[in-house]
Amino acid sequence: MRTAATTMLGIDVPIFAFSHCRDVVVEVSKAGGFGCLGAGYYTKEQLKEELRWIDDHIGGKPYGVDVLMPNKHVALGEVKVDLNALPQAQTLFLRKLLDDAGVPPLPPGEAEEMIRKEVTKVNMTREESEALFDVCLEHPIKMVVNALGTPSKEQIERMHSRGIKVGALVGKPEHAIRQKEAGVDMIVAQGSEAGGHTGSISSMVLWPAVIDAVGDLPVLAAGGIGRGKQMAAALALGAAGIWCGSIWLGTKQSDLLPEEKEALFRGKPEDAIQSKSRTGKPARVLRSKLTEAWEKPGAPPYLPMPLQTIVTMEARLRINRGKAISYMSPPVGQVVGQMNEETTVKQLIYDILNEFSDAVEQLNKVVEAE
Ligand SMILES: Cc1cc2nc3c(=O)[nH]c(=O)nc-3n(C[C@H](O)[C@H](O)[C@H](O)COP(=O)(O)O)c2cc1C
Numbered sequence: 033m034r035t036a037a038t039t040m041l042g043i044d045v046p047i048f049a050f051s052h053c054r055d056v057v058v059e060v061s062k063a064g065g066f067g068c069l070g071a072g073y074y075t076k077e078q079l080k081e082e083l084r085w086i087d088d089h090i091g092g093k094p095y096g097v098d099v100l101m102p103n104k105h106v107a108l109g110e111v112k113v114d115l116n117a118l119p120q121a122q123t124l125f126l127r128k129l130l131d132d133a134g135v136p137p138l139p140p141g142e143a144e145e146m147i148r149k150e151v152t153k154v155n156m157t158r159e160e161s162e163a164l165f166d167v168c169l170e171h172p173i174k175m176v177v178n179a180l181g182t183p184s185k186e187q188i189e190r191m192h193s194r195g196i197k198v199g200a201l202v203g204k205p206e207h208a209i210r211q212k213e214a215g216v217d218m219i220v221a222q223g224s225e226a227g228g229h230t231g232s233i234s235s236m237v238l239w240p241a242v243i244d245a246v247g248d249l250p251v252l253a254a255g256g257i258g259r260g261k262q263m264a265a266a267l268a269l270g271a272a273g274i275w276c277g278s279i280w281l282g283t284k285q286s287d288l289l290p291e292e293k294e295a296l297f298r299g300k301p302e303d304a305i306q307s308k309s310r311t312g313k314p315a316r317v318l319r320s321k322l323t324e325a326w327e328k329p330g331a332p333p334y335l336p337m338p339l340q341t342i343v344t345m346e347a348r349l350r351i352n353r354g355k356a357i358s359y360m361s362p363p364v365g366q367v368v369g370q371m372n373e374e375t376t377v378k379q380l381i382y383d384i385l386n387e388f389s390d391a392v393e394q395l396n397k398v399v400e401a402e
Pocket residue numbers: 050070072098178179201222225226227228229254255256257275276277278279362363364365366367
């Protein structure tokens with residue numbers, strides 16, 4: 033297939049995968065698409081290790097990273113959080129909820145170390161994010177995608193001088209125009225159906241509006257795509273490719289726990305709800321007893337990012353260790369309703385392309401039919 037996106041990056045099919053999991057990134061790129069590693073939740077050392085592993089396994093195929101590229105407009109925290117001085121109301125609320133549900137507490141003596149280990153992966157300061165970015169530049173990446181704010185001209189030039197393309201996730205046409213003016217090479221227009229942090233405009237309305245707004249800049253369609261008919265719709269609306277995040281979560285290559293996958297396979301589209309319970313910002317996650325508890329009268333207020341992520345870490349570790357499926361709330365989009373059993377990345381791409389091809393044939397028949 034040939035689109036502006038495949039030509040720009042030298043790939044065979046315009047299927048882009050966002051994933052925190054290196055195995056997914058490698059499989060997608062090896063299948064002819066473009067894997068993009070979500071690098072926001074790694075320490076510098078872990079990210080080095082992940083990218084080295086990708087370089088060793090990807091067979092020279094193109095891949096990218098999705099990283100925060102903070103500039104002065106981006107309100108990242110600037111101070112290290114003191115674990116001993118966190119607000120207590122949220123922690124006590126979650127402890128009681130899980131105690132009442134019979135979810136075992138973390139092993140005494142190890143709990144603090146376990147929580148601390150997870151918390152160090154949350155990049156909170158500008159310096160930490162920039163350090164991750166520097167790690168990425170030591171690897172043969174073909175594109176950096178940024179989901180937060182507009183990169184500065186210097187950051188874009190730094191990447192362009194190394195032959196690296198720059199992409200940006202947007203949820204509004206105005207943001208896309210700002211990104212274009214800053215000099216990015218590709219826009220990812222993410223509709224509100226998507227998993228993770230989202231805006232409020234749905235894909236069907238957002239994609240053509242962004243495509244019209246940015247003229248000849250390639251736009252990838254994101255949010256609510258997990259099968260070929262949806263890919264055909266996106267390309268029919270003028271997208272240069274598709275950018276999917278949720279659909280890979282249910283594959284063998286995904287590193288979610290088997291219980292989390294099970295919870296996803298049971299989920300219906302309406303179970304992917306917007307909730308502030310995970311990060312303090314509206315993010316689409318799987319509805320669970322945990323998200324429901326946060327919505328009930330008497331629940332403590334949500335804290336701003338990154339505090340909400342930090343105060344909920346103990347509960348998440350407890351839920352995962354206790355395999356408490358009905359309390360699991362991984363981020364996922366409305367395509368969760370299409371995810372019913374474990375498959376492989378390769379099979380998924382094959383199925384998407386097969387159905388895409390049928391859908392295009394069907395459309396052609398409609399046009400020819402007259
Ligand atoms: C589990 C999960 C985590 C995500 N985390 C990020 C992130 O850290 N940075 C980012 O740019 N996008 C993130 N996203 C959004 C994806 O990049 C993508 O735009 C979105 O998943 C597309 O919609 P879909 O979920 O319907 O496929 C995340 C999505 C999911 C499902």
